[in-house]
Amino acid sequence: MTAYGVGIGWRPEIAGFVAGLPGLRFTEVVAESVHAHGDLPPGLGELRDRGVAVVPHGVKLSLGGADPVEPARVQHLAAVARRLRAPLVSEHIAFVRAGGVEAGHLLPVPRSRAAVAAVVANVERTRAELDVPIALEPIAAVFDWPDDELDEAGFLTEILDRTGALLLLDVANVYANALNRGTDPVALLDRLPLERIAYVHVAGGAEHDGIYHDTHTDAVPQPVLDLVAELCARHRPPALMLERDGDYPLAEALRDELDAIAKASGYPVVTG
Amino acid sequence: MKIDPPLPPGGGAGSLADRQARLVAALTCGAPVPSGFDPRLIDVARVALLRKRAGEVAGQWPRLAAAYGPRWPREFARWAATRPTRGPLRDGWDLARELGATLPAQAGGELAAREAAMRYDGASAPRPRRLPAVRRAAGTTVVQIAGRVWLIGRGIG
Numbered sequence: 001m002t003a004y005g006v007g008i009g010w011r012p013e014i015a016g017f018v019a020g021l022p023g024l025r026f027t028e029v030v031a032e033s034v035h036a037h038g039d040l041p042p043g044l045g046e047l048r049d050r051g052v053a054v055v056p057h058g059v060k061l062s063l064g065g066a067d068p069v070e071p072a073r074v075q076h077l078a079a080v081a082r083r084l085r086a087p088l089v090s091e092h093i094a095f096v097r098a099g100g101v102e103a104g105h106l107l108p109v110p111r112s113r114a115a116v117a118a119v120v121a122n123v124e125r126t127r128a129e130l131d132v133p134i135a136l137e138p139i140a141a142v143f144d145w146p147d148d149e150l151d152e153a154g155f156l157t158e159i160l161d162r163t164g165a166l167l168l169l170d171v172a173n174v175y176a177n178a179l180n181r182g183t184d185p186v187a188l189l190d191r192l193p194l195e196r197i198a199y200v201h202v203a204g205g206a207e208h209d210g211i212y213h214d215t216h217t218d219a220v221p222q223p224v225l226d227l228v229a230e231l232c233a234r235h236r237p238p239a240l241m242l243e244r245d246g247d248y249p250l251a252e253a254l255r256d257e258l259d260a261i262a263k264a265s266g267y268p269v270v271t272g
Numbered sequence: 273m274k275i276d277p278p279l280p281p282g283g284g285a286g287s288l289a290d291r292q293a294r295l296v297a298a299l300t301c302g303a304p305v306p307s308g309f310d311p312r313l314i315d316v317a318r319v320a321l322l323r324k325r326a327g328e329v330a331g332q333w334p335r336l337a338a339a340y341g342p343r344w345p346r347e348f349a350r351w352a353a354t355r356p357t358r359g360p361l362r363d364g365w366d367l368a369r370e371l372g373a374t375l376p377a378q379a380g381g382e383l384a385a386r387e388a389a390m391r392y393d394g395a396s397a398p399r400p401r402r403l404p405a406v407r408r409a410a411g412t413t414v415v416q417i418a419g420r421v422w423l424i425g426r427g428i429g
Contacts, residue, residue, distance in 0.1 A: 065289075065292065066287065066288040066289035066292055067289060095292055097296065098289065098292035098293040098295070098296045099289075099290075099292070099293025099294075099296060099297065101293070101296045101297065101300055101301065101356045102300075102356055102357050102358070103296045103299060103300060103321070103356075104300065104321055104324070104325055104356070104357035105317075105320075105321050105324065107292075107295065107296070107299070109292075110288070110291075112288075114288050115288060118288055142313055142316050142317040142320065143309060143310055143313035143314055143316075143317055144310075145308075145309070146307075146308025146309055147308065208316070208319075208320065209316055209319075211313070211316050213320055217327075246327060246331075
């Protein structure tokens with residue numbers, strides 16, 4: 001994949017800020033927020049037309065669900081990718097509905113052989129419709145299943161090996177999981193196939209009830225930036241992007257966070 | 273020699289599908305926490321989910337949320353704890369309809385405007401109305417013609 005450097009997730013609330021970043025070459029949009037045929041969200045088409053890579057990021061496919069992915073959702077993702085001339089798409093290793101009930105959030109699948117098989121089958125069904133590669137994102141989970149057969153690195157590597165998919169590594173998720181499980185985030189980096197990373201998410205979080213939550217509505221904490229530096233010292237991914245999903249701060253604060261990611265990764269700043 | 277029991281078929285008890293459904297029910301419907309999970313962490317996840325939903329509904333229904341002030345996340349969570357999400361538009365709509373006449377005027381206007389602009393049967397996704405409509409909620413009356421909405425009166429209901 002082309003080295004795009006530092007980017008930011010496109011959201012309607014910060015569309016003006018994103019469009020005003022002079023060095024921006026890469027952004028991501030929530031796939032379900034883009035119509036397959038109707039008008040594009042204002043400003044997104046302009047970004048695409050000026051050569052910014054726009055990656056559709058699915059959040060509702062439920063690739064980790066025991067049930068097959070819904071064909072209409074897969075077709076929508078594929079259609080959005082074509083409209084945006086996206087170099088790739090991304091989704092999560094997670095499930096979001098079961099038994100006909102929407103969870104309203106990304107939920108972890110058990111790290112079991114049965115769950116690996118379910119994810120692999122759903123990724124295959126999805127790739128059959130796509131013209132571009134898919135990157136899979138491991139999520140932040142507050143709890144684990146009781147009968148995991150594989151550890152995190154073994155589970156992820158098995159899925160990537162069997163699907164041939166790329167990895168969307170969220171360093172804030174790596175940080176959150178390690179903090180909440182009492183494990184070492186750097187040790188996980190050392191066991192992941194870092195050369196398979198398509199791009200990286202960086203986000204903020206907050207602590208509630210002694211648990212760190214990956215909220216995307218708080219500032220990026222320094223330990224997450226430190227982890228970006230650790231990652232880039234091992235293998236610098238082609239792109240890293242800030243994910244912010246609410247409680248948007250002043251433009252200056254977003255600019256500072258983008259510059260901090262540039263500094264931690266060694267990529268040029270995109271803010272000026 | 274230990275022999276693994278055969279994997280249960282598709283949707284049977286103990287299958288991945290069944291276990292995922294029971295976990296979602298515990299997180300969204302007040303169902304018991306499936307055995308083996310840490311009940312404290314499941315509760316942390318459940319509360320975080322409700323907090324996230326409260327923020328999303330407040331984004332779609334700002335006046336409804338504002339009517340509660342700082343009590344909004346807690347009050348919404350109390351209502352939503354046993355109701356799985358149907359998306360923030362419908363969640364806020366269902367709550368506002370339940371509150372009905374007790375809605376403060378600003379939130380009533382917000383509800384009336386939505387009722388006039390879209391047809392919502394409470395069971396499937398709301399759809400834009402093609403014909404003009406007049407709706408009233410909590411004392412506010414709203415007229416919709418060709419997709420545009422006017423507030424025409426307050427305190428007359």
